[in-house]
Amino acid sequence: MSKVRCLALLEPGALLGGALCHSAMNTLEPTKELAPNDMVGVYRIREEIGRGGMGIVYRADRADGEFEQSIALKWLPANLFDSARHEIFRRERQILAGLRHIGIAQLLDGGHSDDGHLWFAMELIDGLPLDQHCAVNQLPERERIELLMQLVAAVRFSHSHLLIHSDIKPRNVLVAADGQAKLLDFGVAVLASDINKAVGYSPGFASPEQISGAPIGVSSDIWQLGRMIETTLLAGREQSAALPQDLAAIVACACAPQPEQRYASAGELFEDLRCYLAYEPVRARGNNFYYKLLLFIRRHPWSVSASALSALTFILVVGTLLWRLTVQRAAAERERSIAVAVNRFLVDDFLPATDPNLVGSSDQKVSELAEAALPKIQERFAELPRVAGEVNLIFANTLYGLSRFDKAALALDRAIPQLRSTVGVADKLTVDAHILRAYTAQSTGDPDYAEKLLVPLRSEIVALEGENSPLLTMVDARIAANAALRNNYYLCVDLYSKLLPRIEHREDDFTAGVLGKFSECLTTIDRSEEALAFARRAHEIKVKIHGTNTTESMRMQYWIARPLLDLGGEKEREGVKILQEVLDWSTSHYGPESFMARNAISLLGNHLTCRGRPGEAMPWILRNKSIRAKSLAGDHPWMLTANLVHGQALTRLGKLSEADEMYSSIRTAIENGASHTAVIDLSLYRNLGELRLAQERYADAEAAYRTALEHAKIVFRENKHDGLAVVHIGLAIALFEQGNVDQARQELDLAATLMDGERPPKCWEALVERARRIQ
Template identity: 35%
Template sequence: MTRGARALLEPGALLSGALFRDLVSRGGVSTDALAPGTRLGAFRVVRELGRGGMGVVHLAERDDGEFTQQVALKCLVDRDSAASTELFLRERQILAGLRHPNIARLLDGGRADDGLLWFAMEWVEGERIDAHCARAGLGFEDRLRLWLGVAEAVQFAHARLLIHRDIKPGNVLVDADGQPRLLDFGIAALLGEGEGTRAYSPGHASPEQRAGGEVGTASDQYQLGRLLARMLSADEVSAEHATTSVLRSTLHPDRSDDAPSDAPATGLDIADDVELSATRRRELEAVLARACAQDPAHRYGSVAEFKGDVRRLLARRPVEARRGGWRYALLCAVRRRPRMAAFAATVAVVIVALVAGFNMRLAHERDVARTEAAKVKAINAFVNEDLLAAADPFEGHSPDVTVREALDRARDRLGDRFGDEAAVEAELRATLGWSYAGLSEYAAAITQLERALELRARLEPATAAESVRVRLELAHNLVSASRYAEAEPMLRALIDALAGVPARAVDRAHAQVTLAELLGFVGRSDDALAVYAAVEADLQRLGESHPIVLYRDDARAQLLLSLGRAREALPLFDVLVARSTAALGADTPQTWRLREGRARALRDLGRFDEAIEALRSLHAARVAAFGAEHRETLRNHNELAVALSRSGNREAAIAIWREDLAVRERRFGERHQGTLVARYNLANELAAVGRNREAEQAFRGVLEAERASLGPADPGTLVTQISLAETIGRQGRAREALVLLDDARETGHTTLASRPEASVLALVRSRQLHALGRTGEALAEARTALAGLEGTVGDAHRRTREAREWLATFPAGG
């Protein structure tokens, strides 16, 4: 239902608000319509819109030639003194500057020569907010969101020391765009502090207003609570009430809508469209009870706090108005993320089951019960005295001990406790390895996993389930640490060993997918695709939503991206996201990683706006789930920075990498691999925007750290050395750059063999030779670079295109 002209005359709405009633109580009002064409200030009356028992509202147009504008012109006669006119003009100027998208503004006003006092208000066509909620059948959350727009407007005005005094359904319209618009904000303030306290609508006024006491922001908060209760109410809004209402109960004693009410928060009669559980209803009642407390001191401290509790109610988080303790907080967490809660509960049950099973296995024979009990006691002592005690400040340790420090202390004591218990020590070494890997401390993880394998070898064959599990985790960490030469033979040996063990078929497929992923990383894309094809038969029987199948398809799509084949990768990611969402849920790490891969494909296709939007959404989800400093969140942030950089917004990318670098340095240390990657990305971006001196300094810092931690022949170290040489060359120091490049070629002749980085080195070296005038050598290097890149990453890759364009700059025929 569209709000008609008569709605302009309801209490508090435009002419007939609390201000109007108060003026009536102090003086007379003209109800004569103005003739069309009458001028008031800069406005010309067009026609009468409507009239009530206390005045007339006209549609008027600006008529000063400045610009076109329609307003609602409301007229009344003030018979007070000249001081009232001065106050009116001063307050009119203040209110005219109240600009907010949810506030209908006072535009102008004045006094005509014949004493007619007039207001020009923004002309808003819309529907009364409670009528809109009922007609549109809005649900609970939609009504809360609509109310939040009104609260935003009130908070905005409070920050500018303005109070509404008459917030109620009749003073809030929902416009054609579905946005709430608050009418007559601060009009009562035109009467001044002393007189304004008398201007209110009894049915919505705060207790202090009705008592004639001091009125402040807490009064508006009370009325916002009453408004929210009305928006959720099942009471129907009659056609008459949607357009007009009583002006004052004393003038129309047959109407009771404006009768005072002191209990808006209890006994709520909720509309049928508003589906609420008993818990959510109690939360709502608690919020409204606090906002509408009789004593202003017992209400929220501000509208912002009230609004915050409503947002928590909307997000299914614990509301402050209801103090329910840890059980209530847990209930909210489960309600907010039921799938994650179910997953966590499942994990907890599995852990309990594993622990129970382990203890049962230890004590399965009565004749060794004492021995096994001693083992359990030793494990408990290890956890409490070595692992957890590392963070005990009463034992002389820093209360701010990091997880890494606690793991290191536990690791150093592990051998002493379990020197004679190989099975227990192997299990704990593997657990430490997984914990280190979770911190991206791959070197430490590899050491623990290798020790666990040594211990396992004394107890069971290499194809036993636990040994295979540890070996796969070790291979993953070797790949993550770029130690491909060690990981590949380990994976091939494991694949061969499991070939004749049907019970380990899934583990064998897992090892094959990991091997294919490794081959893709080292540039052997054809071999990788061949392995993916070979494992197809083994995976078909598992079903398309099995984790190993999803891992295989994800890794294959990532390989296509690395080959510059984003157009093929994108539809594969679309399918994978749908499968993972159906099987695991939309808000799971696996699904998020697939969505991130899809965003990377969009980025590589030049669809930057879509990619950036998707990555920002993922970043928000990961921050909510893991926090801003989790490695998954930081990795996603890095991908967002890359997308911003590719889109041309390099300064935004630099800002992200600086922010993340500070986090990584603080959390993981300056020598951590993740920290070095962030510093490398920042240096690379600085070089891209021409800030070569800063980039050179950053590259030198990364190179020094990588040489110390990874070794000079590590592929990552050599890539940094090549980038440093390229940055130096851009500064006109080609001879110095060549020294670095020749050293990298010699040092990495084995580790870079058949890898695309060797071709990138040749491309950078070609440019330096060309700068020194050694054109023949430069041409040979350019041809080597192009051939190498075409053979590793393919024709469509960015570096391949770059090499082809560089080669084209040489004269035909060499």
């Protein structure tokens, strides 16, 4: 045997990749010990209270005169020299610092010494380990389970923060003087799990995947909790003591050899312990009719005794049970339920207060957390691609809402293949992921990507489910919305008109959303009356579902205001009033930087500028810019857009040199690589042309309009469009002023054929008026 093993060491990598080399490298980092009265941070060491493979724990006192406090200080080997791991450590500690739960010993402070030793200051718990506490006090079973439930709740809480303890064992669970079980050593375990997978665990308390060196996740903690339950319940009992059948089933389920056979979450385990205490069926025992009947009778003794098992009672009891059995989740739905559980904790716990309507500096932390969590999703749900897909999708949603488009795209590019390979293409989740990815592409100035994504997706769904698949309505709605985002409003109206008959009868959020977007496209192509009707219908549906003065209903008010503004006169005043209401409401509910407030402000700025009231527009434009500046980089496409409107208002106010500076700054940003769309390019040169005309620099105006024309060809291709007409009109004026009357007239004739309707292009009425003089 030893010969074979010796020779095996000669194999490539056998020695360097092996345990001996690992251990040798670890001993190169000896733990320097501390002596009483040594200072670490603001803490003075008093005495050693324990040591293990991970470091030494000292009792220490806060010694900065701030306040008296005894803490447990964990002193770790120096092994954080490189900055990348230092960064992981810093971030983990930040998350841990926010991990406040009555069942978790609070992390108070932490840092690293000059020679690289890491230390943590933890809440000091004076108490016995859980198993010893139970044994010494000879606690009855029920009290032991109550303590265990406190522990499971603490673990559940930490899982909800994406932290895996990975070293749950009796010595790490102390019972404080007030009877609260406290889970210790959190920071250390988390740190360990990220830095070095093969790091310590305790004999008898290592999950199978820890022993095999596989990645560990929630299920590893569940396994350790199972062992804790067994150890705690049997502590201090005679050797022959056995667990009651239900508890044995709970332990067996938690400690199943395969992670997927265990409880999917600490919450499920908690629920089973609660059921056990309440004499309700525990999930671990499965769907056993007689077992449930027995429990039912135990739980409701009256139903048996009072009526002496009359026929009626019997039917009631059996009926209830049969009903219960039918609502039990099928085994096949297990993974789905995991996904639901995981998603619930993400949405409820991990990402609290991340309403996508909220964008602002206060959410920086959340987006950092979400970004930091992304790599963990891959790792922790490696075995569950479907769950990983769903979680990635949720994070993408949040990151998208926080304008972290690149990270959202990253999460979605992971989610899409994960979902495709598990739930398939023809599933709402997969479709959602594609749609959000399309949105993300739009927001990063890559409008074509969205189309490349959605159109093939549609074909795939048609191939799988036919033209009548309900999923197609979602995709079609997005393709239509995409047309609007590409400024192709006629196509948008066309596509929505085709989609509408399929969903008209419905009164749900989706339909209301479609109607709202449809109304936007109609508004843009001047079919304001129809737009108003659809927006009012959308509002009506939202009010039915969500009530008045809700986020949802307010969003629809915004769509109502848009066509009203365009209809002029009394209607315009009504529109401004509604926008003001929307603004007040969203400001008071979500703050001045919320999505909706921003939209309302930006719309007011645009509208007033276009209506020839640039002076009134200016405060709104400036407000819009200052809000965007808080969450967006200076060269973000949305900032460029806001600056374009600003430049236009300045031009129309006659502040020509200021406008000139504004446009120059946009040009500089684009030259320096700011991401921008063809629409931004087009608008920039079109607006610049307007400015040059106002400056009476006609040759420059002509040049600007000709450049705008190049970009317009990209935006509108061969289609006729008011936006294209405006450029030709501007060019005509520039030519006319330079004496090129014939060319000017040609341009005007061309513009006339390009115009969408009878009315002059919106926002450019003054330009059209000036052009009339040419004829």
